[in-house]
Amino acid sequence: MSFIDEQDRRYAPLWSRIREHPFLLETRDGTLDPETFATWMRQDYLFVEAAIPFIGALLPKAPVEHWAPLSGVIGALEKELHLFEERAARVGVELRGAPPAFACHAYVQFLLSTAAHASYPVAWTVLYAAERAYHDSWVVVRDGIDPDSPWTPFVENWAGGEFASYVGWLGGELETLAREASPGERERMSEAYRLTLLYELAFWEMAHGAEGWPGTDDDLARTAGGPRWNPDPEAATEGAWSNLADHARKATGEVDHD
Amino acid sequence: MTEPISMRLHAAALPLWEAQLDHPFVRGIGDGTLEEERFRRWVLQDYVYLKEFARVFAWAVAKADRLESMGWYATVLDMTLNKEMALHRSYAERFGIxxxxxxxxxxxxTTRAYTDFLVRTAADGDMADLLAALLPCAWGYIVIGQALAGGDRPDDARYADWIDQYASEEFESAGTWLREELDRVVGAADVPTFTRLREIFLLSSRYELRFWDMCWEGEEWPAAEAGR
Structure with a gap:
């Protein structure tokens, strides 16, 4: 059995909880409170911002053949930020200035601490599980959403073929890393997989229930979320993952030749 | 004459520190009424917390700008790993753990998020960031210990010993050294530096408060039953 199949069997109840989350089902059915969706947008925007230094911190550990694709991931994440900005402007949501919710802050610290302290295979496991969870979640939304929904561009981004191809490439590389890993390292990878799924679930829970921090002063919860962008409004907001999809095809081809 | 940065940070976080002193968990240690079940949560979670806290001192050894500071952090690291952890184990035995x-x-x-925040700040930040992140724990426990020591001694010797430890001169002098080290490293902080350190200091203070909440109420991951 492949490493990923093994994990998916082990954590099947977590996957079910993610895929059946009311946030996703209500987004799909068009019944979600727009302010709830706005909460998710603000928090996920902060998360995507922090994902960029996470990827950057992986580079010193990465094999040289991962440098180009990981650089591509950073570019794709920047385009995702533009997608958020464009959608937010369209529906009149103020994206910036929200303090990170606890689940968002905790997940970001997990990513950054993993990048700094964990091995490359463990960190890669986190990257795969996070992206895979996004793909699977938005596939749930795709199957039934009104094509005219303002959230359809998010569906197209994460449930689309380019992102699927990128996740497939991440999975293939994860299998290679797992094959080369010792039993102890595989167990640490499995634990990272579990924690990532827990954080993914906690993120939907937070967005749906708007959980907060102790204390009430939002200003106190405000933290440095990572570098701020000066987005170019002219930049394309669609096809964020197209360059990665190209790379994935090439990389898969190269792997086949080995 | 500008106030030292440590005092400015303390002033910014005062409501969060006062909320800790007023927390039923902390008050319960002080008057000895805290249910053992709640305190056991602290003993267990603080043990895993301490392991990660030690990593912050390891980073401090690596990042310190002078030999004296490197030696001091190395001593604290040694104390934490080779003495405090053992003390914690024997203390835990008194609760049947x-x-x-x-x-x-x-x-x-909360433990996971707080320790991830600490170690990643230690890894990614500079010495000032690192110190601002760890002081709400290192300094905060001394403030709590001293405040509780000023009241009547709880009947339960285990709680009384807890207070004695954090109110001790040894902890006091370590806390003072750390505060002065932050003041020395930062010097006269410009506005962006102060803002950055304030955010870090407030976050750790917030996590300290949340740690008491966690031990008071108990805590679970979402879908705890599905996660294992």
């Missing part, structure tokens, strides 16, 4: 139980503890969400 075995070493095997301590080693099997898994982190609750």
């Amino acid at each position: 075995t070493e095997a139980e301590l080693e099997a503890v898994s982190m609750w969400p």
